[in-house]
Amino acid sequence: MKSSIPIIGIATVLIAGSGCTAQQLYAIGQSWQRNECGRLMGQQERDRCLSSTSISYAAYKNNPAAAASRNDSIMSFEKMGDQQLWDIANPIMDNLMDASTRLDHARHVQDFTERMKAIVTPEYLQRVCQQYQAEKGYFSSRMPVALFRRPDSVAIVWKQSFTKASGEFVAEMVLVHQNGKYLVDHVMVF
DSSP states (O other): OOSBSSOOOHHHHHHHHHOOOOOHHHHHHHHHHHHHHHHSOOEEEEEEETTTSSSSSHHHHHHHHHHHHGGGGGOOGGGGGGHHHHHHHHHHHHHHHHHHHHOHHHHHTTTTTTHHHHHHHHHHHHHHHHHHHHHHOOOEEEEEEEEEEOOOEEEEEEEEESSSSSSSSEEEEEEEEEETTTEEEEEEEE
């Protein structure tokens, strides 16, 4: 994808913050085992990929009742007001963009889920940032566009500009609430 800035891998787009039920996640896990992706991806990688959701298919497989009961403790983003969500999201995105401009990996991943931290290594961040900075320049103005709420996550979309590239770009981020913190489980600019 030459025109996009892949801050994380494509598998994240498919699963992160999906709000799937335990049964749906189990079905996803089973279907992955039957297709090429499943053959290439081992159990540990599948579990890590699915760990961003409230229930992994492995947890469901081992104990469906206990796994399903975890849904009760999920913070509902659907009940939060627009301004409250923007007030949470904007400083996190400001930090992500500033840290990527400065190639500061530790700061860039400070608000990431563990799954995202495993994906965005220092080498990966450096490669992606050098590519977008050479092609598009640095991040400049950003305008709020939309919030897409799910019970256990919120997808936030901004209109993004760059210093070198003309036109309008999309910045998006998925936030989840884990261990009392708002964490980034997906982020991309394209």
